[in-house]
Amino acid sequence: MRMMYMKTSGVQLDTDYSREMLGMMEADGLLEGIEYDFDPGPDVPVVQGRDAMRRYECGILERVKKWVDSDRYDAIVIQSVLDPALFPAREISPIPVLGCLESAVHLASMLGRRFSFLCTVPVEMKMIPENLAVYGFTEKLASMRCISLPVPEVKKRLNRSAQIDAMEETAVMAIEEDGAEVVILGCTGLSWMAPELRERLKERGYEAPVIQPVWAAVAFARMLVRLGMRHSPLAYPAPIPDPDAMLMQ
Amino acid sequence: MRMMYMKTSGVQLDTDYSREMLGMMEADGLLEGIEYDFDPGPDVPVVQGRDAMRRYECGILERVKKWVDSDRYDAIVIQSVLDPALFPAREISPIPVLGCLESAVHLASMLGRRFSFLCTVPVEMKMIPENLAVYGFTEKLASMRCISLPVPEVKKRLNRSAQIDAMEETAVMAIEEDGAEVVILGCTGLSWMAPELRERLKERGYEAPVIQPVWAAVAFARMLVRLGMRHSPLAYPAPIPDPDAMLMQ
Numbered sequence: 338m339r340m341m342y343m344k345t346s347g348v349q350l351d352t353d354y355s356r357e358m359l360g361m362m363e364a365d366g367l368l369e370g371i372e373y374d375f376d377p378g379p380d381v382p383v384v385q386g387r388d389a390m391r392r393y394e395c396g397i398l399e400r401v402k403k404w405v406d407s408d409r410y411d412a413i414v415i416q417s418v419l420d421p422a423l424f425p426a427r428e429i430s431p432i433p434v435l436g437c438l439e440s441a442v443h444l445a446s447m448l449g450r451r452f453s454f455l456c457t458v459p460v461e462m463k464m465i466p467e468n469l470a471v472y473g474f475t476e477k478l479a480s481m482r483c484i485s486l487p488v489p490e491v492k493k494r495l496n497r498s499a500q501i502d503a504m505e506e507t508a509v510m511a512i513e514e515d516g517a518e519v520v521i522l523g524c525t526g527l528s529w530m531a532p533e534l535r536e537r538l539k540e541r542g543y544e545a546p547v548i549q550p551v552w553a554a555v556a557f558a559r560m561l562v563r564l565g566m567r568h569s570p571l572a573y574p575a576p577i578p579d580p581d582a583m584l585m586q
Numbered sequence: 587m588r589m590m591y592m593k594t595s596g597v598q599l600d601t602d603y604s605r606e607m608l609g610m611m612e613a614d615g616l617l618e619g620i621e622y623d624f625d626p627g628p629d630v631p632v633v634q635g636r637d638a639m640r641r642y643e644c645g646i647l648e649r650v651k652k653w654v655d656s657d658r659y660d661a662i663v664i665q666s667v668l669d670p671a672l673f674p675a676r677e678i679s680p681i682p683v684l685g686c687l688e689s690a691v692h693l694a695s696m697l698g699r700r701f702s703f704l705c706t707v708p709v710e711m712k713m714i715p716e717n718l719a720v721y722g723f724t725e726k727l728a729s730m731r732c733i734s735l736p737v738p739e740v741k742k743r744l745n746r747s748a749q750i751d752a753m754e755e756t757a758v759m760a761i762e763e764d765g766a767e768v769v770i771l772g773c774t775g776l777s778w779m780a781p782e783l784r785e786r787l788k789e790r791g792y793e794a795p796v797i798q799p800v801w802a803a804v805a806f807a808r809m810l811v812r813l814g815m816r817h818s819p820l821a822y823p824a825p826i827p828d829p830d831a832m833l834m835q
Contacts, residue, residue, distance in 0.1 A: 365813075365814070444809075444813075444815075447688065447810070448817050448821070449818035449820060449821035449822075450722075472695075473725055473726055512820065518820040543820060544819045545819075556809050560809050563615065563805065564614075564802075566697060567697070568697050568698065571792060571794055572697070572699050572768070
């Protein structure tokens with residue numbers, strides 16, 4: 338199986354971190370039998386809101402079109418918990434396109450009834466619930482919890498121990514106060530914390546699954562390729578080549 | 587990976603058909619790297635309603651307990667689109683337990699926004715929507731459509747061509763009249779029709795995914811085992827060993 342793995346910001350720190358995540362997935366056995374290429378994504382700043390997001394998505398779609406046309410891949414994974422350009426990408430792709438958020442909530446819903454997101458920045462707190470409404474998963478959302486950690490410091494694991502302490506406390510609040518049965522890391526920068534967070538929650542008496550959304554997206558890419566399935570063109574129809582033809586629909 | 591594959595009726599025709607389905611999944615590459623054992627299930631008649639279902643589920647749970655205690659498996663798949671005993675089984679199992687219906691709708695929801703079920707018997711028409719309500723997928727259900735075919739004849743592929751004609755017409759109605767973007771086979775007996783149904787729908791201009799729920803369950807079992815994840819004990823808590831302790835909760 339051949340996968341295109343597309344990162345979604347042009348910042349160098351993010352490129353380094355993405356490669357680190359791929360290394361972690363490799364160590365977890367998640368990439369076994371998968372040959373992948375790495376696309377650093379459109380050369381734009383980190384997305385902080387909806388306005389930047391829309392322009393950013395155009396850059397992603399140009400790249401998706403290029404990888405689709407190359408005919409070299411069985412699936413495309415877009416690395417971002419905000420699922421930028423996910424549905425439009427499916428309109429122009431005959432191969433499966435996976436987003437991290439959609440994958441994470443479908444996995445979470447197989448493991449428990451209600452989940453909470455642990456996020457790091459306001460754009461996640463705003464846009465994740467919007468996407469969940471589109472996906473039809475609003476009722477399964479126990480809560481959105483934000484931890485006050487600067488993302489670059491999280492990615493660099495500066496002050497590592499205090500960072501995990503903060504995550505642990507927030508996760509326990511999500512479980513005890515919000516009724517979360519599954520915890521989803523609402524920022525890819527938090528992915529490295531999952532193994533230790535699971536251990537800490539276990540020590541506190543909570544064997545809650547902790548989902549790394551990028552892991553979920555790669556796992557679903559593999560599943561769909563093995564099943565020989567892809568998104569329905571009835572749900573994500575290809576653009577009509579001749580716009581005048583729309584008059585006859 | 588080691589999987590226990592449990593069939594859910596004691597009828598001999600079903601045992602033969604289940605083995606045939608495993609052969610089809612093998613041919614589709616779905617069982618690659620999976621060692622499985624086959625449990626013919628509790629020795630009861632085919633379930634025709636909720637009353638029989640409840641008693642039947644007790645038989646399934648006894649077997650789940652036995653397979654869990656054997657410590658030989660990484661996952662258990664229960665072969666039935668009615669997901670008998672799925673949630674209670676998770677309460678007594680430290681390994682993933684997968685049901686066909688829950689798996690099928692999660693897969694369908696990754697592929698499109700709305701799906702229809704093609705069923706063969708009234709019990710499916712009644713109980714599938716009940717389960718979808720529990721799973722939180724009611725809004726994604728475009729329709730339940732029943733085709734008038736006797737299940738034993740379908741499993742034996744008697745009158746094969748007329749059977750597929752009926753399926754094709756029903757699937758097209760689900761797409762054109764009900765807005766289905768994904769088609770789910772609402773009876774395991776229909777599984778063998780999937781490849782030909784896909785071809786026929788394509789000829790009619792509809793490249794709708796056609797989901798075989800048993801395939802979906804096996805695919806999710808593989809995914810969870812690879813991810814090292816299982817259902818949340820917070821969602822499916824183990825029974826409290828000493829009932830008196832409940833007073834102290």
